[in-house]
Every structure is written in structure tokens, then in C-alpha cells.
Amino acid sequence: RTRGSRCLQTNLKLIDPTQYRFEHLATQMKWRLQEGRGEAVYQIGVDDNGMLVGLSEDDLRSSLKTLGRMAEKVGADITILREREVDHDADIPRKIAEVLIRKVPDDQQFLDLRVAVLGNVDSGKSTLLGVLTQGELDNGRGRARLNLFRHLHEIQTGRTSSISFEILGFNSKGEVVNYSESRTAEEICESASKMITFIDLAGHHKYLKTTIFGLTSYCPDFAMLVVSANTGIAGTTREHLGLAMALKVPIFIVVSKVDLCKRDTVERTVRQLERILKQPGCNKVPLVVSTADDAVTAAQQFAQSSSITPIFTVSSVSGESLNLLKVFFNIIPPLSNSKEQEELMQQLTEFQVDEIYTVPDVGTVVGGTLYSGICREGEQLVVGPTDSGQFLKLTVCSIQRNRSACRVLRAGQAATLALDTFDRSLLRKGMVMVSPEMNPTICWLFEAEIVLLFHAKTFHKGFQVTVHVGNIRQTATVKAVHGKVSPPPYHNLSVWRNPAVTDRTFYEVLLHGIPKLRYFFNTKT
Incomplete structure (x- = not known):
């Protein structure tokens, strides 16, 4: 059975199967792993109709042994979740077991999930990521976050102003692979079967545009909202929660710094979060995680229903409940299954440019996400639009994912592409690299339905806004408001670019293989 994106297989018992039966079960497991993009969950002692029958201790151990043989045959490992x-x-105790089967993907195509980290300034976002990825607890003064900062002023102020990336790996046995045992990102990628890529975003309100760019451009699978236990819901916390919900990014909450305050204060912050999540605008079902069993349940239900919102209470100094967060990351499945992934890969290539670098002895390098198709070394693409509205030819010389060489890039994966001698001055953020067969065109005017989240003044014709569409951030002017549509407060708008702005003055419209675009109008800017 498939629930959400996770393949779930129920088996009453697997005791001494015949050779023919064993081959059939192994083939079934291989198919389940393929459907789940390298992961599947087996429930032992559960009937096909979902009834919890249970097995005796001896039968359960025999079934788990058979399951281990099946996994070994298909090149996978098993981890008993609970x-x-x-x-x-009953006179004889009967048990059921839930087992995670994970296969090492071929050709370094490990399962990669992107998690955007949101929260108010000084809520402990970067410190939490430093503890998770470095494997060492913080000293209470922010030592763990130093490796995440990219600029000197970030180290001096302790506040993130740019977008940074950190990785946390899990091997096929569900064990954590981070910098505590691996010196480089390449070693982590080689050892990991599943990779969690954290997108560390800014919490201060003056860097809100950077945070919005990170949410819209990098297409995170999930969002982690970090709330400080001692300050509660303050600053940009509500705004970040609203952004994630407006962009329909599944969100879970981590209450940090529980070591700084009494238990009553932590419980008050959790109750405050529960009240907000249950409000009509959110309609979420909070699920407080306090045990490993809760973490397994939260990961499964979170993937099945967008209304479930797990809440963790952790400390980066004492290490309280950090193991529960790791269990959650280890089990959480991808949002898309293999069928949806195959459909995206069959479309024409579309790579969106988010970052541009010049690397010595390599040349021009661009970083971004492949939205559709497949990109290989040596592939011929076109990039644009330029200031004159043209698309220029280029060749992809080499590809790297998480600083490791990769020959093939598939839809949904983030990577950096080396373009050799291509002139960097012709590139800018917001451009796209597409297949020449796509025949891309540009436009000056587009229509959009918007939800007015917050605005202190009247929203009217001629109003200037900043439009975030994928990795594009562009000033624009409202040319016409066509009126409200049901249900309010949706509006149908025609938006025109600001003629006074000479940089990033074009919007690309890709006529083939376009993914679902997410629009957000920053009406405060």
C-alpha cells in the first residue's frame, strides 16, 4: 500500500518460505523500494486488512530474519523502527514490528530532501543546525553556529543575513553520517543513502526578501520553524509561518533553548503554538513529540496529511530530544514517488540559476535546481533571457552535487554546473538554462491570482510590488485589478514590470514542461 510517498507493505508473517515464495517476496521488495525511491516500510504481524494480529516472540524473530535475507538479496539494509x-x-504475548528498508541508490543518486529553516532572529536556528551537522553540542555561547556563517559581520553579530546550506546524512542502516566522523562533504555523500539538505534562512525582518527568495527559489520539501522557548512567538515567527503556509510547504516546529527556562515556560510556549495552529487560518493538528515512538508516528502522519504539524522541544546545549529529531529526519519520506519523478524526468530540461561563481581553473559555475528533465555532462543548453531578450547557447562541462562529482542530474535535484569559458557578465540570478527544443519566449505582462496576507494601505492600480516567482525577484507595477473572485480575498491582477528598473526587466515564460509556479507579493516593500 502506498500512503503519501512512502511505500508501506503489511505481512502477517514470513516464516521459512519456500524458494519460490522467497524469490517472489524479494521481487516484491525490489518493486516497493523502487516505488518509494529507495525506501519502504514493512509491518510484520499485521494482516492485509490492517488488523493488528501480532506474532509470538519466536515467530517475530524468524520473520525478521527472513526479511533481512530478502533485503540482503536486493542490496538493502533493515532498521527496526519499533x-x-x-x-x-492473550496467554502468550504477541508483538508487531515496523521495519524500515533502505537501499543504497545507484550512481550516487541518494535520496535528497531539502528542509528550509525558518524562525525569528536569535531563536537558535544556526546553532541547532551546527549541532546536528557537526555532531557536537553547543557551549551555550553559539560556538556550534560559527561554521555556518558566510560573512564576517554574521560572526560578529551572530545573525544570519544570507542563505547557507548544511547537510546531514543517514546510511542504509539509519545511522547518522555527519562531520563528526567524516571530514568532508564528499565522504558524507559516499557513505549516505539519504541526505537532508538544510537551507538556513535569515530571521531578521530586514532580510525578509532573502528569506522569501530561499523559500521560493530552492523549492524546499519541508520547512522547520524554530521557536525559542524563553521568548515564545515573537518577531517574524508568525510571518514565517504564514509564508510557509501560503507557499504550501509542509511545516513542523522545533522549540529550542529548553535548557534556559523552567518546564512551565516550555509548556506555555507549546500551548501558545497549539492555539495558533488550531486557528481557522491555519487549521493544523499539532502533535507534540516526546518519545521515539511519537517521532516515528509523527514522521509517517506528517507525510500522509498536510494538516499534521509535529512539535519538538530540544536543547542544543544539553542535547535534550535531539535524538528524536534525528529519528524524524531518518524516517520522513519524500513528497513525490518514483512515478511522479519519472514524469518530470521525461520532460524537457529546465535548470533555474540561483547562484553564480567564478572558480579558479574551472571557470564560470552556476548553482541551482533542475526543475524538469535530465542534465548530463557535455549537454548543449540555452540560457536567458538576456537584457535584449535573447537566449544564448552554452555547454555543461561538469556537474557536482554536494561538492561531489556527478555525471547525471535528475529533476528535483540541486547542483552546480561548470560552464568553462562562458562569460559570467552575461549571467544573472533568475535566468533559466533550458533545452533548445523548448523554444522559450519572454513577456512583459502576466496575470495572477493573489491572496492579500497583510497590507496597511489600499491595494490599487499603479501600486508597486516586489514579485517572487521561483528564483525571480522583480519589482513590478499593478496595471489593473479585475475584481474579487470567490472565495475572497482573492484578486485577479495584471502586473507590469517597472520601466524605471533596468536590471532583471524580463519575465521568462516557458511554454513546455513548466512546473507549478508559486507567487508571493511582498506588499511591505
Whole structure:
């Protein structure tokens, strides 16, 4: 059975199967792993109709042994997520087991999930990521976050102003792979079967445009909202929560710094979060995680329903409940299954440019996300639009994912592409690299339906806004408001670019293989 994106297989028992039966079960497991993009969950002791029958201790161990043989045959490992007793009135205790099967993907195509990290300034976002990825607890003064900062002023102020990336890996046995045992990102990628890429975003309100760019451009699978236990919901917390919900990014919450305050204060902050999540505008179901069993349940239900919002209470200094957060990251499945991934890969190539570098002895390098198609070394693409509205030819010389060489890039994956001697001055953020067969065109005018989240004044014709569409951030002017549509407060707008702005004055419209675009109008700017 497939729930959400995770393949779930129920088996009553797997005791001493015949050779023919064993081959059939191994083939079934291989198909389940393929459907789940390298992951599947097996429930032992559960009937096909979902009834919790349970097995005796001996039968359960025999079934798990058979399951291990099946996994070994298909090149996978098993991890027992949890065991529990059922039918307590029986004379012989009966148990069920939930097992995670994970396969090492071929050709370094490990499962990669992107998590955007949101939260108010000084809520402990960068410190939490430093502890998770470095494997060492913080000293209470922010030592763990130093490796995440990219600029001197960030180190001096302790506040993130740019977008940075950190990785946390899990091997096929579900064990954490981070910088505590691996010196480089290449070693982490080689050892990991599943990779969590954290997108560390700014919390201060003056860097809100950077945060919005990170949410719209990098297409995170999930969002982690970090709330400080001692300050509660303050500053940009509500705004970041609203952004994630407006962009329909599944969100979970981490209450940090629980070591700084009493238990009553932590519980008050959690109750405050529960009240906000249950409000009509959110309609979420909060799920407080306090045990490993809760973490497994939260990961499964979070993937199945967009209304479930897990809440963790952790400390980066004492390490309280950090293991529960790691269990959650280890189990959480991708949003898309293999069928949806195959459909995207069959479309024409579209790579959106987010970052541009000049690397010695390599040349011009661009970083971004492949939205559709497949990109290979040596592939011929066109990039644009330029200031004159043209698309220029280029060749992809080499590809790297998480600083490791990669020959093939598939839809949904983020990477950096080396373009050799291509002139960097012709490139800018917001451009796209597409297949020449796509025949891309540009436009000056587009229509959009918007939700007015907050605005202190009247929203009217001639109003100037900043439009965030994917990796494009562009000033624009409202040319016409066509009126409200049901349900309010949706509006149908025609938006025109600002003729006074000479940089980034074009919007590309890709007529083939276009993914779902997300629009956000920053009406405060």
C-alpha cells in the first residue's frame, strides 16, 4: 500500500518460505523500494486488512530474519523502527514490528530532501543546525553556529543575513553520517543513502526578501520553524509561518533553548503554538513529540496529511530530544514517488540559476535546481533571457552535487554546473538554462491570482510590488485589478514590470514542461 510517498507493505508473517515464495517476496521488495525511491516500510504481524494480529516472540524473530535475507538479496539494509505488544489478554504475548528498508541508490543518486529553516532572529536556528551537522553540542555561547556563517559581520553579530546550506546524512542502516566522523562533504555523500539538505534562512525582518527568495527559489520539501522557548512567538515567527503556509510547504516546529527556562515556560510556549495552529487560518493538528515512538508516528502522519504539524522541544546545549529529531529526519519520506519523478524526468530540461561563481581553473559555475528533465555532462543548453531578450547557447562541462562529482542530474535535484569559458557578465540570478527544443519566449505582462496576507494601505492600480516567482525577484507595477473572485480575498491582477528598473526587466515564460509556479507579493516593500 502506498500512503503519501512512502511505500508501506503489511505481512502477517514470513516464516521459512519456500524458494519460490522467497524469490517472489524479494521481487516484491525490489518493486516497493523502487516505488518509494529507495525506501519502504514493512509491518510484520499485521494482516492485509490492517488488523493488528501480532506474532509470538519466536515467530517475530524468524520473520525478521527472513526479511533481512530478502533485503540482503536486493542490496538493502533493515532498521527496526519499533516493536509493540498487541492483544494483552492473550496467554502468550504477541508483538508487531515496523521495519524500515533502505537501499543504497545507484550512481550516487541518494535520496535528497531539502528542509528550509525558518524562525525569528536569535531563536537558535544556526546553532541547532551546527549541532546536528557537526555532531557536537553547543557551549551555550553559539560556538556550534560559527561554521555556518558566510560573512564576517554574521560572526560578529551572530545573525544570519544570507542563505547557507548544511547537510546531514543517514546510511542504509539509519545511522547518522555527519562531520563528526567524516571530514568532508564528499565522504558524507559516499557513505549516505539519504541526505537532508538544510537551507538556513535569515530571521531578521530586514532580510525578509532573502528569506522569501530561499523559500521560493530552492523549492524546499519541508520547512522547520524554530521557536525559542524563553521568548515564545515573537518577531517574524508568525510571518514565517504564514509564508510557509501560503507557499504550501509542509511545516513542523522545533522549540529550542529548553535548557534556559523552567518546564512551565516550555509548556506555555507549546500551548501558545497549539492555539495558533488550531486557528481557522491555519487549521493544523499539532502533535507534540516526546518519545521515539511519537517521532516515528509523527514522521509517517506528517507525510500522509498536510494538516499534521509535529512539535519538538530540544536543547542544543544539553542535547535534550535531539535524538528524536534525528529519528524524524531518518524516517520522513519524500513528497513525490518514483512515478511522479519519472514524469518530470521525461520532460524537457529546465535548470533555474540561483547562484553564480567564478572558480579558479574551472571557470564560470552556476548553482541551482533542475526543475524538469535530465542534465548530463557535455549537454548543449540555452540560457536567458538576456537584457535584449535573447537566449544564448552554452555547454555543461561538469556537474557536482554536494561538492561531489556527478555525471547525471535528475529533476528535483540541486547542483552546480561548470560552464568553462562562458562569460559570467552575461549571467544573472533568475535566468533559466533550458533545452533548445523548448523554444522559450519572454513577456512583459502576466496575470495572477493573489491572496492579500497583510497590507496597511489600499491595494490599487499603479501600486508597486516586489514579485517572487521561483528564483525571480522583480519589482513590478499593478496595471489593473479585475475584481474579487470567490472565495475572497482573492484578486485577479495584471502586473507590469517597472520601466524605471533596468536590471532583471524580463519575465521568462516557458511554454513546455513548466512546473507549478508559486507567487508571493511582498506588499511591505
